[in-house]
Amino acid sequence: MSGEDLKTLLAKASPARSGDFLAEIAAATRQERVKAQRQLADTTLGAILEAPLIDPEEDDVSALILRQHDADSFRPIAGWSVGEMREWLLSDDATPPAIAALKWALTPEMVAAIAKICRNQDLIAIARKRPVVTAFRTTVGLPGRLSVRIQPNHPTDDPRGVAASIVDGLAFGCGDAVIGINPATDSPSAMRRLLELIEELRLRLGCPVQSCVLAHVTTAIDAMNRAAPVDLVFQSVAGSQKANASFGISLAMLKEAHDAARGLRRGTVGDNVMYFETGQGSALSANAHHGMDQQTMEARAYAVAREFDPLLVNTVVGFIGPEYLYDGKEIIRAGLEDHFCGKLLGVPMGVDVCYTNHAEADQDDMDNLLTLLAVAGVNFVMGVPGSDDVMLNYQSTSFHDAAYVRRVLGLRPSPEFETWLMDAGIFNREGFLNPADGSLMLAARAQLLEAAE
Structure with missing residues (x-):
């Protein structure tokens, strides 16, 4: 053949x-x-x-x-x-x-x-049956656990708006995968401001989390050269050289960033320092699919990812739009495929359970996919305030969704983060939001907001 x-x-x-x-x-x-x-x-x-x-x-x-x-x-x-x-x-x-x-x-x-x-x-x-475990300040991917990325995006990168979203997420037990911000402006100065905001909050709260500003890898390299507090380096990757070139990257560039981030030695329980995002249709949208179907091309992106021992890999499954995944049925299938392929290839897979507003999908479809992925052992999902990203303008999963799926399936956060949640009074000793009436959680949120000021 x-x-x-x-x-x-x-x-x-x-x-x-x-x-x-x-x-x-x-x-x-x-x-x-x-x-x-x-x-x-x-x-x-x-x-x-x-x-x-x-x-x-x-x-x-x-x-x-x-x-x-x-x-x-x-x-x-x-x-x-x-x-x-x-x-x-x-x-x-x-x-x-x-x-x-x-x-x-x-x-x-x-x-x-x-x-x-x-x-x-x-x-x-x-x-x-194929857990993939990675670690930086938290350990992600252990069986019986589900981590969450807090995604506190803001249209103008306003520090108070970003901080409020982070605090809200922490108060719901989210953030153990990463606190990851998509910056409104891809520049070294904007990246540094956001990193320093998360760093100050992390240190004041004594919270075992890792940060990432999802700027281009060259921006991260520049920030590391300027001694910015970089934990994880982000980059979108795809399954062909031509598609990666459309992102302005090469394998050599990824290796340079990986080696620089590891050299900072900022992790406490591990040294997985990369965060990659992928998505079915990205190569086709760049006319770089070489006549290949989008699911196979997506799986090839995981070969790029696993070369650099990432902490997190996230397929942003419904983000590109209905031209690539038309409706809820196609999005659900693609999310399960991506998670399956990533895990067999040894990649620490998370899924942004999401859709755009012009797709033939709704939040019920996302509830279904979220639940199916949690049963399948997904490493992490997104936590977006109200599930509506006000900067990227798409629908994802919320802090409440994470609380739901952890509760109904008996899943817990990463062990290091869970200990902090209990010590902070956000979780009780049984591992649930504390207590049912929410009074202690509200008090904890108030303390977090005060610390963020």
């Missing part, structure tokens, strides 16, 4: 989504899709490895995928078909350590192929 043949087969086998129709690569009928899925299920993993979808001499992501591949751990499964791998992953033989041992044997194209022949419940059941 040639790379072009495999590319076509993967696209035809992919569950329907608007982006693949936009790219004119999707199966035209359900019958064509099922036929492709059956053929893909019979394709061996070895055949997939031998058919690069983009020439590695022309694409550094393809070259990276081949460099990462561990031939020794792959050899015992090289003759397995995609269908046989799916059956094994669903079996009791596929224990968490056994799945983790295949991290460098599996390529993005392989896990994308497996995902295409899985039902949603398969994606959930398999991903749940």
